[in-house]
Amino acid sequence: MIYSPKSISNAVQILQDDPDAQILSGGTDFMVEVNFGHRAPTSVLSLRAIKELCTWSQQDGVIRIGSALPYAQMETGPLAKLLPALAQAARTVGSPQIRAAGTLGGNLGTSSPAGDSLPVLYALDATIIIATATGERRMAVKDFMVGPKRNALSKGEIITAVELPASTGYQGYSKVGVRNAMVISIASACLVHNPIDRSVRLAMGTVGPTIIRASAAEKWLGEECDLASASSITPAICAEFGRRCGDESQPITDHRSTAEYRRHAVSVITSRLLERCAAS
Ligand SMILES: Cc1cc2nc3c(=O)[nH]c(=O)nc-3n(C[C@H](O)[C@H](O)[C@H](O)COP(=O)(O)OP(=O)(O)OC[C@H]3O[C@@H](n4cnc5c(N)ncnc54)[C@H](O)[C@@H]3O)c2cc1C
Numbered sequence: 503m504i505y506s507p508k509s510i511s512n513a514v515q516i517l518q519d520d521p522d523a524q525i526l527s528g529g530t531d532f533m534v535e536v537n538f539g540h541r542a543p544t545s546v547l548s549l550r551a552i553k554e555l556c557t558w559s560q561q562d563g564v565i566r567i568g569s570a571l572p573y574a575q576m577e578t579g580p581l582a583k584l585l586p587a588l589a590q591a592a593r594t595v596g597s598p599q600i601r602a603a604g605t606l607g608g609n610l611g612t613s614s615p616a617g618d619s620l621p622v623l624y625a626l627d628a629t630i631i632i633a634t635a636t637g638e639r640r641m642a643v644k645d646f647m648v649g650p651k652r653n654a655l656s657k658g659e660i661i662t663a664v665e666l667p668a669s670t671g672y673q674g675y676s677k678v679g680v681r682n683a684m685v686i687s688i689a690s691a692c693l694v695h696n697p698i699d700r701s702v703r704l705a706m707g708t709v710g711p712t713i714i715r716a717s718a719a720e721k722w723l724g725e726e727c728d729l730a731s732a733s734s735i736t737p738a739i740c741a742e743f744g745r746r747c748g749d750e751s752q753p754i755t756d757h758r759s760t761a762e763y764r765r766h767a768v769s770v771i772t773s774r775l776l777e778r779c780a781a782s
Contacts, residue, residue, distance in 0.1 A: 503520070503523075503544070503545040503546070504545070504546050504548060505520075505523060505545065505546070505547045505548065506548045506550065506551045507547070507551065507552060508551050508552060508553075509552060509554075510552060510554060510555070510633050510660065510662055511633075513547060513549065513552060513633070513660055514633050514634070514635060514658070514660060516547055517547065517635075517657075517658040517659075517660070518635055518658060520545050520547075521657060521658060522543075522544055522545060523543075523545040523546065523547045524541070524543040524545070524546055524547065525547050525549065525611065525660060526546050526547065526548045526549065526550075527548075527549050527550075527569065527570050527605045527607045527608040527611070528570075528572060528600075528603030528604045528605050528608050529603060530596070530600050530603050530604040530608065531604075531608055531611075531612045532608070549569070549570045549607070549660070550570065552570065554568060554662075555568040555569050555570035555571070555607070555662060555663075556568050556570045556571055556572075557571065558571055558575075558581055560584065560668060563667060563668050564665050564666070564667060564668065565581075565584055565585060565665070565666045565667075565668055566631075566663050566664070566665050567581070567606060567663060567664050567665075567666070568662070568663050569605060569606055569607025569610070569660075569661040569662055569663055569664065570605050570607055571605060571606065572601065572602055572603055572604060572605055573592040573595050573600075573601040573602075573604050573605070573619075574592075574598070574601045574602045576588050576589055576592040577589055577592045577593050577601065584668055585622075585626075585666060585673070586673055586674070587622045587625070587626075587673035587674055587675040587692050587693075587694065588619065588622045588666075588675075590674065590675040590676075591618045591619050591621070591622045591675040591677075591690075591692070592618070592619070594618050594675075594677050594683075594687075595618050595619075596684060597683075597684055606619050606623075606661075606664050607661045610623075610630065610646065610653065610661055610664075611653070611655070611661065612651060613646075613647050613650075613651050613652060613653040613712075614650070614651055615647075615650055615707055615708050615709075615710060615711060615712060615713060616686050616687050616690070616707060616708040617707065618675075618677065618687065618690060618707070620643075620647070620705075620707055620713045621675065621690055621691055621692040621705040621706060621707040621713050622673075622675055622692045622705075623643045623664060623666070623713075624643055624644065624692070624705035624713045624715060625673070625692040625693065625694040625703045625704060625705040625715075626666045626667060626669070626673075626692075626694055626703075627642065627643070627644075627667070627703070628642075628643040628664050628665060628666050629641070629642060629643070629664070629665040629666075630642075630643055630646050630661060630663075630664055631661070631662050631663040631664070631665065632655065632659050632660065632661055632662065633659065633660045633662045634656075634658070634659050635658055638662075641654065643664075644715070647712040647713060648712070649711050649712060650711050650712070669694060669696055670696075670697070670698070671694065671695035671696050671697045671698075671732075671779075672693070672694075672695040672732060672778065672779040672782040673692070673693065673694040673695070674692070674693055674775045674778050674779065675690070675691070675692045676690065676691055676692075676771040676774060676775055677689070677690040677707075677771075678690070678767040678768075678770075678771060680758070686708075686758065687707060687708045688708060688758055688759040688763065688764055688767055689706070689707070689708050689709050689751075689753070689759075689764050689767035689768040689771060690706070690707035690708055690768075690771070691704060691705065691706045691707065691747070691768060691771050691772050691775060692704070692705050692707075692775075693772070693775035693776060693779060695729070695732060695779045695782075696729075697729065697730050697731065697732070700724065700728070700729040700730050701720070701724065701729060702720055702723055702724070702729055702776070702779070703715070703720060704716040704719060704720055704747060704772060704775070706747065706750075706751055706768050706772070708753075708764065709751035709752065709753040709764050709765065709768045710751060710752035710753065711752070714750060714751060714752065716746070716747040716750045716751075716772065717750070718746065718749075718750055719743055719746035719747045719749075719750060719772075722742075722743070722746055723735075723739070723743050723776075726739055727739060732779050732780045732781075732782060733780065735776060735777075735779065735780035736780075737777065739776070740773045740774075740776040740777045740780065741773055743772065743773060743776050744769040744770060744771075744772045744773025744774075744776070745769055745773075747768060747769060747772035747773075748765045748766065748768055748769030748772070751764065751765050751768050753765050753768070
């Protein structure tokens with residue numbers, strides 16, 4: 503059975519009536535699992551016809567992105583100008599075909615530590631909006647992922663949107679893989695500079711069971727520099743910041759990379775992101 507509701511309330515009701523229905527957004531993770539026999543749904547709830555989930559808006563300094571908006575719409579245009587790090591991350595996801603279908607809701611739903619949008623959501627302290635049988639709940643993204651491919655979503659719940667603050671400072675995303683395109687990351691990171699509250703926020707992907715905020719390195723940096731101005735960040739500080747981010751990573755060795763290489767790679771990209779911030 504395939505359900506294709508046109509409203510969020512209808513979708514939530516379908517999940518109440520058919521608790522085994524599995525949520526399908528762009529299908530770029532879902533269908534791989536079906537093809538490999540790791541998932542055999544008896545019924546599928548497609549989100550594609552719910553227009554509200556496929557749009558974005560900006561109001562009072564908050565950008566709200568529908569969970570089923572495809573990456574292709576984040577790569578360029580007005581949304582890319584508002585959220586350059588998300589645009590950079592979106593451009594690295596798979597191929598144009600994958601970016602035409604894949605979504606933030608699906609990246610969150612899968613909750614892989616290698617999900618490219620996730621370090622951006624963590625560095626921007628995103629809020630996840632979730633439709634439930636009784637209404638809506640909001641969750642800080644830091645509480646959403648609870649382990650590799652595990653999250654805090656309960657049965658019957660649907661991610662409807664992600665809310666992010668519109669920020670004015672530098673933001674950047676960087677990813678290391680075995681080649682430049684069509685690649686799952688070996689290490690990734692997002693850095694966001696907020697000159698107003700004098701902070702730099704740094705989130706790392708693929709170097710731990712969940713996305714990791716480099717909180718100690720962020721704190722050290724705030725004590726070393728005046729973060730009201732990126733120009734106080736020297737090359738030596740960038741190198742030390744990268745080293746400290748590497749110390750906070752928790753990489754493992756698997757078929758894609760060794761733990762040592764992942765730690766080295768994340769140190770290099772976090773240091774470079776801070777250099778780019780200083781030069782911005
Ligand atoms: C060839 C290829 C290359 C890829 N390259 C990359 C890459 O470079 N970087 C990267 O990060 N990913 C990559 N992926 C993985 C995938 O494209 C992303 O994870 C994408 O964001 C998934 O989004 P989707 O809309 O297709 O999700 P789907 O496949 O539809 O769903 C994924 C999971 O999330 C659940 N889900 C989806 N939407 C919701 C929702 N709104 N509420 C609750 N649960 C939901 C589904 O039930 C399912 O469990 C690649 C995949 C392929 C096939």
